[in-house]
Amino acid sequence: DSGVTQTPKHLITATGQRVTLRCSPRSGDLSVYWYQQSLDQGLQFLIQYYNGEERAKGNILERFSAQQFPDLHSELNLSSLELGDSALYFCASSAPGGRGTEAFFGQGTRLTVV
Amino acid sequence: AQSVTQLDSQVPVFEEAPVELRCNYSSSVSVYLFWYVQYPNQGLQLLLKYLSGSTLVKGINGFEAEFNKSQTSFHLRKPSVHISDTAEYFCAVSGTDSWGKLQFGAGTQVVVTP
Numbered sequence: 001d002s003g004v005t006q007t008p009k010h011l012i013t014a015t016g017q018r019v020t021l022r023c024s025p026r027s028g029d030l031s032v033y034w035y036q037q038s039l040d041q042g043l044q045f046l047i048q049y050y051n052g053e054e055r056a057k058g059n060i061l062e063r064f065s066a067q068q069f070p071d072l073h074s075e076l077n078l079s080s081l082e083l084g085d086s087a088l089y090f091c092a093s094s095a096p097g098g099r100g101t102e103a104f105f106g107q108g109t110r111l112t113v114v
Numbered sequence: 115a116q117s118v119t120q121l122d123s124q125v126p127v128f129e130e131a132p133v134e135l136r137c138n139y140s141s142s143v144s145v146y147l148f149w150y151v152q153y154p155n156q157g158l159q160l161l162l163k164y165l166s167g168s169t170l171v172k173g174i175n176g177f178e179a180e181f182n183k184s185q186t187s188f189h190l191r192k193p194s195v196h197i198s199d200t201a202e203y204f205c206a207v208s209g210t211d212s213w214g215k216l217q218f219g220a221g222t223q224v225v226v227t228p
Contacts, residue, residue: 002157002159004157031213031214033214033215033216035216035218042218042219042220042221043204043218043221044218045215045216045217048213048214048215050213055213056212056213056215058215090157090158092158094214100146100163100165100208100210100214101214102148102160102163103160103214103216104160105150105157105158105159106157107155107156107157108157
């Protein structure tokens with residue numbers, strides 16, 4: 001158990017809908033990262049938050065947004081869903097301590113868009 | 115920006131035989147290097163990392179990797195594999211100028227057979 005909790009584990013929804021994925025980082029970790037894993041794109045970095053502030057942005061679509069709350073949990077919002085958004089979405093967290101700190105991954109949320 | 119190339123998409127290996135997974139990277143800045151393992155239906159777990167210092171890095175479960183700056187490689191090895199090592203292995207890099215976001219390779223599926 002990495003200590004990173006993601007809910008829900010599975011999500012099935014229809015095209016055009018909106019969903020919210022939730023992540024609780026390890027106790028004490030200030031950084032939260034979101035990654036998307038799909039068969040055609042592999043593991044892609046989406047976005048990073050540090051102590052409530054956006055720190056880095058990757059290949060995140062405009063239909064997707066995220067935030068980190070004062071209690072440090074994070075949510076990834078996916079809207080106007082398309083079939084191609086079906087993927088495994090991972091959250092990871094890391095402790096304060098600078099660059100090179102290990103990221104701990106949750107078990108992921110598997111999103112299926114039908 | 116960084117990129118990672120894992121040269122083998124699948125590596126079949128017999129139990130108790132050695133295995134080597136190849137990883138090459140490119141980057142305009144210095145990097146930190148990581149190997150993660152993903153077991154079926156699970157998140158990613160860190161095997162080992164290279165930040166600085168000795169180029170031979172030892173990790174969990176008997177794995178080790180060697181950083182070669184001139185060849186921009188970070189190959190993963192295990193002298194004797196077990197059935198339980200069947201998993202997907204990801205090489206990842208993080209720029210020393212970034213705050214921990216990881217660029218992953220496409221992954222290498224290791225299948226260990228008796």
